[in-house]
Amino acid sequence: MNHEELKAKIIEQIKTVYDPEIPADVYEIGLIYKIDIQEGGKVGITMTLTTPMCPVADSLPMEVQEKVMMVEEVTDVDLQVVFDPPWNKEMMSEEALFALDML
Numbered sequence: 001m002n003h004e005e006l007k008a009k010i011i012e013q014i015k016t017v018y019d020p021e022i023p024a025d026v027y028e029i030g031l032i033y034k035i036d037i038q039e040g041g042k043v044g045i046t047m048t049l050t051t052p053m054c055p056v057a058d059s060l061p062m063e064v065q066e067k068v069m070m071v072e073e074v075t076d077v078d079l080q081v082v083f084d085p086p087w088n089k090e091m092m093s094e095e096a097l098f099a100l101d102m103l
Helices: 003-014 059-069 094-099
Strands: 032-037 042-047 076-081
Touching: 003 032, 003 059, 042 059, 059 076
Parallel strands: 042 076
Antiparallel strands: 032 042
16 A cells, blocks of 8 residues: 555544534644654654643544554554644635535
8 A cells, every 4th residue: 555545544534533612523624734654554643733722632632543543554653732833724624614614
């Protein structure tokens, strides 16, 4: 499996994780900044939260990590939560904006 196919499978899994405050998945909201696929099935993910005071700050990154680990070809996930650049609604996909009636 090439990196693009693996990345698509990882994104598919990430899209099953929803932010409880926004009725859209964390990928479409724009919380995933980077997916870095390395040799041997190791995956680095850089993500953010809508705010540092997010009520699911402990559980949401863990859920993303667990979902990515469900991809058969993934052997390890190094997930980093960052707040720079800060998240804003311009990072949301058209799909998320439409779901939130913001288009």
